[in-house]
Every structure is written in C-alpha cells, then in structure tokens.
Amino acid sequence: MNYNFSRAAIIFTLVFSLSGCFDIAEIPKLNSSWEATGSTSIKSEQFGFVNDSASTCPTFLTNSNSDVEQSSLPAEFSIVDWNIYKQQGDNWRSELTTLIEQNDLIILQEAKLSFLLHQLMQQYELSWTQVEAFSIYKQSMGVLTASKIEPISVCKKTLAEPWIRFPKSSLISYYSWAGSDEPLLVANMHMINFTLGVDEFNQQLESVISVIRQHQGPVIMAGDFNTWTNKRLNRLLEVTASVELQQLVYKNDVRETAFGHSLDDIYFRGLQQISASSYETTASDHNPIVARFGPLF
Numbered sequence: 001m002n003y004n005f006s007r008a009a010i011i012f013t014l015v016f017s018l019s020g021c022f023d024i025a026e027i028p029k030l031n032s033s034w035e036a037t038g039s040t041s042i043k044s045e046q047f048g049f050v051n052d053s054a055s056t057c058p059t060f061l062t063n064s065n066s067d068v069e070q071s072s073l074p075a076e077f078s079i080v081d082w083n084i085y086k087q088q089g090d091n092w093r094s095e096l097t098t099l100i101e102q103n104d105l106i107i108l109q110e111a112k113l114s115f116l117l118h119q120l121m122q123q124y125e126l127s128w129t130q131v132e133a134f135s136i137y138k139q140s141m142g143v144l145t146a147s148k149i150e151p152i153s154v155c156k157k158t159l160a161e162p163w164i165r166f167p168k169s170s171l172i173s174y175y176s177w178a179g180s181d182e183p184l185l186v187a188n189m190h191m192i193n194f195t196l197g198v199d200e201f202n203q204q205l206e207s208v209i210s211v212i213r214q215h216q217g218p219v220i221m222a223g224d225f226n227t228w229t230n231k232r233l234n235r236l237l238e239v240t241a242s243v244e245l246q247q248l249v250y251k252n253d254v255r256e257t258a259f260g261h262s263l264d265d266i267y268f269r270g271l272q273q274i275s276a277s278s279y280e281t282t283a284s285d286h287n288p289i290v291a292r293f294g295p296l297f
Contacts, residue, residue: 076295083108083224170188243269276291
C-alpha cells in the first residue's frame with residue numbers, strides 16, 4: 001500500500017475513533033524542561049512548563065538560566081533526525097536510547113510526550129522542548145528537540161492540515177556552539193502533508209525560512225518534509241538555496257520514500273559535514289538520519 005494513503009487511512013481512523021479524546025488548542029502550547037524568562041509558563045500535567053503564544057516566531061522565548069551560554073555543543077557534534085511515529089513501534093525505546101547515547105542533538109517528529117519518553121529524557125539528563133500540535137488523552141504530540149545543552153531561546157510555528165485540520169509544527173532553537181561565535185540555529189520541521197497543491201506547504205516553509213534569513217550564524221534545518229511530489233521537492237530546494245542551505249550527502253541512504261521521493265532530510269550552512277547516513281529500523285515507519293558536523297575552519 002502506498003505510504004501516504006496508508007498514513008491517511010490511519011489518521012482518519014484515529015480522528016473518528018478518538019473524537020472527544022483528542023484536543024487541538026486554539027493557541028498551540030510549547031512544552032519544555034527548562035524555565036523561560038518573563039513568560040506565562042506554568043507547571044503542567046505533562047512534566048514541564050507550558051508557555052503561551054508569546055513564543056510564536058519571530059518572537060522568541062528566552063531561557064531564564066543565566067549560565068546557558070556558558071555551556072556549548074562541542075566543536076564536532078552528532079545529530080539524529082527521526083520521525084518516531086508516536087512511539088508506536090515495539091522497540092522504539094531501545095532504538096531511541098541508542099540514538100541518545102550516540103548523538104548530541106535529538107530532533108524528533110511525531111513525538112508523543114508520554115511517561116516513558118519523559119522518563120528516558122530524564123534518565124539521560126536531556127534538556128528538551130516540544131511544540132504541541134495536538135494531544136490525545138492529554139499526551140502532547142509534535143516536534144521535539146533535545147540535547148544535554150539547554151537552548152538559549154526558542155520559538156514555534158504551527159499550520160493546520162487543510163483537510164484533516166491537525167496542525168503540523170515547527171520549532172526553532174538557538175544553541176551555543178563551540179565551533180562559532182554566533183549561536184547555532186536548529187529548525188525542527190514536520191511539514192504539511194495532505195494537500196493537492198503547494199500553497200500551504202510553501203506557507204509553512206516560508207515561516208521558518210524568514211527566521212533563517214535574519215540569522216547570520218550557522219544553521220541546521222532538519223525534519224520530515226513530506227516531499228512526495230516534484231513540486232514540493234523543487235520548492236524546498238529553491239527556498240533552501242535562497243538562504244544558502246546545503247543538502248546532506250549520504251554515504252548510506254535508506255530514507256523513507258513516497259512516489260520515489262525521500263521524505264526526511266537535513267539542510268545546513270556555516271558548518272562542515274563530516275558524515276551522514278540513514279539506516280533501517282522497525283521502530284518507526286521512518287528510518288533515522290544520523291549526521292556529524294564540525295566547524296568550517
């Protein structure tokens with residue numbers, strides 16, 4: 001069965017079977033393990049702080065930890081980009097544990113903020129931020145970025161799928177990095193999927209690219225881009241080139257595809273790619289991408 005049609009069937013089944021059990025907030029929440037300066041954040045039922053729309057890009061929410069800029073990602077660091085498929089795979093926890101142990105930045109899409117995921121992040125002392133696209137049984141779903149280094153600041157963007165109305169989310173985080181005097185901008189994106197044209201796709205993409213255009217330092221833009229048509233892929237390549245983002249070159253490429261196009265990817269500038277590969281897993285319907293970067297000099 002085609003990947004996108006099978007996913008659509010699952011989503012529509014969930015919508016009808018869980019009606020009354022899921023919640024889409026009028027103002028999407030931002031959940032985090034760290035406290036923000038001057039925000040309206042409150043302790044939530046979901047293990048962290050919930051912040052209001054003040055963090056919607058281009059307005060950033062700033063970390064209240066005055067020492068956050070003293071801790072930096074190492075000059076050479078590794079990242080993983082993975083759509084974890086709401087942790088529905090039987091062995092997701094062991095797979096994610098290995099990825100956490102081997103990488104400095106964890107970039108997840110379709111992350112369900114469950115007790116087990118939160119426990120795992122606590123075990124490894126990760127600082128994490130999640131944009132809540134929606135929640136099911138009070139468990140937040142959305143993109144999540146984690147690291148042992150706290151972010152300097154973050155902002156979020158969401159856009160609803162035109163047909164099914166579930167929001168897709170993007171998270172922009174700034175990290176101090178030993179390889180640059182400027183902070184590293186990390187964009188975690190889960191792109192609009194179920195559309196006939198590219199208008200909504202382009203709207204979501206431009207909302208993040210507009211922030212990248214204002215940033216003078218290094219950038220990593222990673223995620224599930226849902227580039228399953230030529231128009232989507234060509235638009236993504238056109239826009240990333242306009243802000244001088246390069247596409248990863250893979251040594252081993254087994255990324256999930258639809259209609260012959262890879263769905264997940266990582267783009268970057270102001271860094272040197274050291275390595276990049278993807279590998280097969282049964283823990284999700286997407287295969288993880290792992291990459292290593294270093295400074296240009």
